[in-house]
Amino acid sequence: MRLLKSTQVSDLHSNISHRFTRKATRAIVLNGENILLLYTKRYHDYTLPGGGIDEGEDNISGLIRELREETGAQNVNNIQEFGYYEEYRNWHKNDYDVIHMLSYCYSCEIDQELLAPEFEPHELQNGMQPLWMNIHAAIIHNEMVIKNSEKKGLSIERETFLLKRIVAELL
Template sequence: MRLLKSTIHPELQAISGSVFTRQAARGIILDGEQILLLYTERYHDYTLPGGGIDEGEELRAGLIRELQEETGAKNIRHIQGFGLYEEYRPWHKHSYDIVHMESYCFRCTIDEELGATGFESHEIENGMKPVWINIHDAIAHNEETMATSEKKGMSIERETFLLKLIVEELLA
């Protein structure tokens, strides 16, 4: 899969110390300029649905599982690779200094009707919910959050970059 971008978080002086690699699969689901995203109240941002791949799990299987859990998506099909966004970020958990986050992004199609979500407890606590939104509105919202909010998360730069690339490559 093509590399879309590689970034190093500004808090990191160098990529040294113990590094934990985490793979994630993220879905790009479009209906014209409408895109299915996750809104997270805690961070006041929009992100592509998806998440961590379990050990031994194939990327596409993880994508399907995550889309079902986070959006209630049904009949996920026509899965096509879009690209990889990798980042090195501080890891604030036991045993590691850095997380090497590999986000594999896939275009796909789903049925129009969404089913029930299966959020994890921390996702519920963060106020996460699936929403269809105009992609340009989502980009403008994330840019405003990056410029003015102290509660923004570490992933908003990745997500906004990906949304802009989706507009450039898939909606042009």
């Protein structure tokens, strides 16, 4: 899979060898210029559905599971590689100084009808909800959050970059 972008925070801890790698998938589901996204009330942003790949799970199985859990999507098909986004960020939990985040992105199709999502407790606390959104409006919204919000999440730069690449390459 092709590398879309590699980033690291400007104040990255010097002990990058004391890191752990987290692999995740991100789903790109388009319907014209509308895209299936997650809105997160806590950060007031839009992100691609997806999340961590479980131990022993391959990327495609993780993609399908996360898409079903977060959006209620059914019959995920026509899965195509889009690219991956690599990040190095400081980690503020025990045992590691740095997280190496790999987000594998795939375009796919789903049935129009969405079932109820099965959010994890932290996702419910953050006020996550799936919705169809015009991709251009989502980009503009996220750019305003990046520019003006003190409570923005760590993933918004990645997500906004990915949305722009989707517009450039898939629309």
